[in-house]
Amino acid sequence: MAVLQTFDIRWSRFPLMLLITQAALLVIGLLAIQRGDELVGDGGLVSRHLIWVMLSVPALILGTVLPIRFWREHSYLFFGISLALLVVPYFMPARGGSHRWIPLGPINFQPSEVAKLTYMMALAHYLMYRDNYRKLWGLVVPFIITLIPMGLILKEPDLGTSLLFLPVLFSMLFAAGARLSHLLMIIVLGVALMPVGWTAMSAEQKSRVTTLFSQQDGGVAPRGDGYHLHQSKQMLALGGVWGSQVAGPATDDSYLYHLPASRTDFIFCLVGERWGLWGCFGVIGLYLLMFAQGLKISTQTEEPFSRLLAVGIVTILCTQLIINTGMTVGLTPITGLTLPLLSYGGSSMLMTSFSLGLLLNIAIRPGFEVSGQTFRY
16 A cells, blocks of 8 residues: 655754764864875875865755755656766777776766666666566666676776675665575676676776785885785785874885875775774774664665665675775775765765765654655565
């Protein structure tokens, strides 16, 4: 039987802790980038990052104020536009051997950041009232929806971002009620097909994977892809337990602090160098608190689209945290994936803040409008 309820705003449910953790991570990111500017002798990046932090506030507000109904009703349209935008970089000059950005005057827009969010909206819209995904054949359409943006992003090439779609797909399917046995069967099949995927990877992507198994600690820094991993672990080691903020710099040799992309992909190393092991634990703790708030929001909402979207947002942020921090210590391949809210990058900053705004939106609008029975699986 259809149920009709008002989509009223309940300010008593406003998750203040979610805002506090976001603000804390933004401040830590600014201070870490400032430290990176000091190490490389270029102080311009922190001021530009501050501008993106300021712009993230209206992005957060935009995600909060517009009703969830608006994003649900236009989710397929937004997803289609984002897929078209993913094609545009292929007609742009390559940067660093990849086609990931659309130049817009003084800034570079990364459409894959938008595609991640619109994909979750489209998938949540598709899954919200269906039950065919309870059958194995019913998983075909969700996988097609997933593989299209994955393929376009993988071709850029951007292995790290493309891999984010699979955990989101499985988590949203599980939250929607897909059978665990079917999901496990697909995972086993995916593992069996990994050799095929290996042959399709570029030489650079293969090199980053093999470097993971040939890494050596100490000694002279190797050349090639192994250099980044060697330097990232060395910078974390230089931070020690308390970091240079408390104990002072471990050495005056500036070469030991050299780490390309330290303010973007390897921002976690700057956290470790400045605040040491306890600083790393503190940052991870803030993220875990944020994820707990997001999952709490997803369980408290009765609106199917909102619940699935909240699960997807938490999953993609958590996966980014695992991959990014893992690659700095040699547990995962170096993929060029940024750390949400900490790394320098305008597209990532704006879309992450917008996603958190959607979580706030879902929290204060926990009811549902017209629907069938709520989740029972």
